Amino acid sequence: MKYDVTVIGSGPGGYVAAIRCAQLGFKTAIIERYSTLGGTCLNVGCIPSKALLDSSEHYHNATHRFTEHGIDVTGVKVNMKQMIKRKNEVVDQTCKGVDYLMKKNKITVYHGHGSFAGANTISIAKNDGSTETIETDKTIIATGSKPIAPASFNYDKKRVITSTEALNIDKVPKSMTIIGAGVIGLELGSVYARLGTKVDVIEYADKALATMDKDVSKELTRSMKKLGVKFHFKYMVKEVKGTARKTKLVAEHRDSKETLTIDADYCLIAIGRYAYTDKLGLETVGIKTDDRGRIEVDEHLQTNVPGVYAIGDVIKGAMLAHKAEEEGVFVAETLAGQKPHIHYHLIPGVVYTWPEVAAVGYTEQELKDKGTPIKIGKFPFKALGRARASMDTEGMVKVISHKETDEVLGVHMVGPRVADIIAEAVTAMEFRASAEDIARMSHAHPTYTEAVKEAALAATDNRALHV
Ligand code: FAD
Ligand code: NAI
Numbered sequence: 058m059k060y061d062v063t064v065i066g067s068g069p070g071g072y073v074a075a076i077r078c079a080q081l082g083f084k085t086a087i088i089e090r091y092s093t094l095g096g097t098c099l100n101v102g103c104i105p106s107k108a109l110l111d112s113s114e115h116y117h118n119a120t121h122r123f124t125e126h127g128i129d130v131t132g133v134k135v136n137m138k139q140m141i142k143r144k145n146e147v148v149d150q151t152c153k154g155v156d157y158l159m160k161k162n163k164i165t166v167y168h169g170h171g172s173f174a175g176a177n178t179i180s181i182a183k184n185d186g187s188t189e190t191i192e193t194d195k196t197i198i199a200t201g202s203k204p205i206a207p208a209s210f211n212y213d214k215k216r217v218i219t220s221t222e223a224l225n226i227d228k229v230p231k232s233m234t235i236i237g238a239g240v241i242g243l244e245l246g247s248v249y250a251r252l253g254t255k256v257d258v259i260e261y262a263d264k265a266l267a268t269m270d271k272d273v274s275k276e277l278t279r280s281m282k283k284l285g286v287k288f289h290f291k292y293m294v295k296e297v298k299g300t301a302r303k304t305k306l307v308a309e310h311r312d313s314k315e316t317l318t319i320d321a322d323y324c325l326i327a328i329g330r331y332a333y334t335d336k337l338g339l340e341t342v343g344i345k346t347d348d349r350g351r352i353e354v355d356e357h358l359q360t361n362v363p364g365v366y367a368i369g370d371v372i373k374g375a376m377l378a379h380k381a382e383e384e385g386v387f388v389a390e391t392l393a394g395q396k397p398h399i400h401y402h403l404i405p406g407v408v409y410t411w412p413e414v415a416a417v418g419y420t421e422q423e424l425k426d427k428g429t430p431i432k433i434g435k436f437p438f439k440a441l442g443r444a445r446a447s448m449d450t451e452g453m454v455k456v457i458s459h460k461e462t463d464e465v466l467g468v469h470m471v472g473p474r475v476a477d478i479i480a481e482a483v484t485a486m487e488f489r490a491s492a493e494d495i496a497r498m499s500h501a502h503p504t505y506t507e508a509v510k511e512a513a514l515a516a517t518d519n520r521a522l523h524v
Contacts (some may be wrong), residue, residue, distance in 0.1 A: 058165070060086045062392065063179055063193035065171040065337070068096020068195035069103075069378040070369030072155050072197030074385030079162035081393040086173035086191060087164055088181055094146075094155040097201050097370070098378040101221045102152050107240075108144040109224065109248045110409050124449060135252055137227050144224065172338035176362055180338075183211075195364045197388055198344075198352060200337060202330035202370035207351075209296045210236070210326050216299035217324045219246060221370050230254045232321035234306045236294045238265035240408050241327035247410045248282045256391035257319050259289045260340070265374050266408065268468040270420040271360065272298035272435070272455055277414055280451050296323050304524055332371045347373070358388050366391075377469075380404050403486050407476045412438075412452040415479035418486055421457055430460035434492065434510045434516025438472040440524045449473035454512040455481075458494055463491035463517065474505050482511055493515040 064071045071087060072094060092098055093230040112233030119133045159166050163451045169183035174190060181189045204219035208211035214222050220241050229252045235242045235326035238260035250256045258265070264274045265281070265288065278288065294307040304324035308317045332351040339346065345353045345361045352360055352367040359366050366388045369381030383399050390397040409412035424431050439450035458465050468482035485495050495513035507523075515521040 058086070059192040060084050060165070060194070062086075062195045062197065062389075063088065063171075063200055064193060064197045065179070066096060066199035066201055066369075066371075067094040067155065067166075068199060068201045068369060068381060070100045070385045071197070072158065072203070072379030072385075073098065074197050074199060074368060074389050075164045075381040076116060076158055077389035078160050078162050078392065080390055082390065083389075085162075085164045086167060086193070087159065088167045088169065088179065089127035090168070090170040092184075093149075093152040094159065094166070095152045096199075098381075101153065101224060103378050105144050105148050105224045106220070106244055106248075107409055108147045110411075110447060111228050112140045112143065113251040114431045123167065125448065132152045135229055135238045137229055137252075141225060141227055146476070153233060170336060172336055173344075174338065176342045176364060180439070187216070195366065195392055196335075197385070198337070198360070198365065198367040198371060199369050199385065200333050200371050201353050201381075202376055203333045204326060205329050205331050207328075210324075211296075211298055212295070212326060213299045213399065214242040216302070216304045216322070217297050221248075223325050226227060226323070232257075232376060233323045234259060234304065234324060235325045235327055236297070236320040237329070238262070238267075238288060238290075239327060239329065240266070242325070243277070243408055245325060245327065246283065246286055247284065249285050250281070255321075256286045257289065257321065258286060259292045259306065259319070261291070261293050261311065263289075263290050264383065264429065265326050266414065267272045269406065269416055270455065270467070272453070273414055273471050274302055274415060277408070277410060277412070277450050280471070281410065287316060290480075295328075297469045317483055320450040330370065330376055331434070334371060346476065352434065357391050358384055367417050371435070372455050373447050374401060375404060375406065377404065377406070383464075400487065403483055405479045405483050409476060412449065412472045413474065413476045414471050415475040417482050418465070419457065421455075424457060424466060429466065431466065432458050432460050432463075432492070432516050434458075434512045434514065434519070434521065436506070436511035436515055436521055438508055438524065439500065440511075441503070441505065441508055443505055443507065446503065447473065449505075455510040456509070456512040456516040458492035458493070458513075463493055465490055465492055465513075465516075467494065468509070468512075470508075472505065478506055478509060479480055481506060 062078045064087045067089035075087045169181040174180040179228045183309040294308045368384035405417040438444040458466040492513045500510040
């Protein structure tokens, strides 16, 4: 068979690239080594984690907040098997949705491990042991990433686990240590803390979500502590050992060198992910990777081999599903001779804890380091009628704008539904709005979005109305 475009990997980068290629008239194939399409995101990432975050939040609300709302419930308990079953159903439906989209767009799907036999020849090793070879004019590598698990952590997939296994525990653990206070550590830490697990988070940096704005990190850490999560900052985990039922973690304080030892039912490794290019045959065609194993690409996302492109987690940049999707569309449109553009700087980051975290643009520290003159406006959710009505008063919105032009340069939020609200900030920044532009737009009352208007008012000239 001969295709115009072949996509290797069916995550949000790969399947979206395939759809856009097909829409643009290319004869397209997609290769996926697993039996289901959708990649990390749909199978063991975004979707299942959000399903468990929602379920655990319902339980937490029922046990901690219903009474105050005037709803007395007794006998509430977790049915973990059902929680996992529902999560699996959500994953299944979502993956089947991708099957449907492939059929609808007449994209040929191959299940098997793809590798380069030549720059225009892809070999597919199928699960039944057979091999099929296809010819292709262009190739898009979208092979994603896998969790980092150093040898000294003794990752056994049973007690010493990564996010993949943490999404399938069928009994609420009594205790869990989590290595890394990044996005996975905090999201899955929230799931288990809400279900009643004693959660200890060990983090090398001096704060959680170390790359995000410092106010965001502070607010969220406070909320997570209230949930019962215990943080151990500035500790470097040295070793983890798992037995049939327990784990033992040993960490060292990065300054004092003091040793911390914690025993727990499970130890979750959440220290980042590496670009996955195993047995892809990159060396066969001479595709270059960087010092972190990520495929090197130019400004068109083309590798050093003409006609071979790469997108998503396997290249540099944020490891986010929506970043991978944008890149998939970008490459398809580039192949069609269009001139697409991605504002990487305006790709939002979201953490689905409760309160949620969402941010776009520069942090206060980044702007200070660049020497940019800035104004900052903040507004706390506790001053908002809507937030009081739902008892979601934790968090704030922070708008940072340029001191002279008033252009919005960064928006950082912790609070209810900010994962959705951040879209307003992205839109405003795509159109290069000033803080005053946002402040003068009508925001429906009572909504959580009023916090954005108020923070923008505060940034404009310190004239928030409700604080
Ligand atoms: P992937 O989704 O990793 O897909 C790559 C696919 O390629 C896989 O299916 C793999 O099997 C296949 N493959 C690899 N090599 C080959 C080969 N040689 N032949 C054939 N197939 C191959 N991001 C968000 O934006 N929002 C979230 O809420 C979010 N939550 C997450 C939660 C968790 C627990 C995790 C682990 C990640 C989460 N992410 C989230 C990150 C997100 O999942 C990734 O950024 C995204 O999946 C990257 O997409 P991708 O297409 O580059 O690669
Ligand atoms: P991360 O990069 O977000 O956080 C890893 C943390 O581990 C860092 O804070 C780091 O300092 C710490 N760390 C590393 N080694 C350590 C050690 N030995 N001891 C103690 N601490 C150590 O990585 P994470 O959470 O694994 O997530 C991986 C990727 O998945 C992220 O890049 C993220 O973009 C993506 N993701 C996105 C989600 C979302 O968009 N909501 C949800 C989950 C994952």
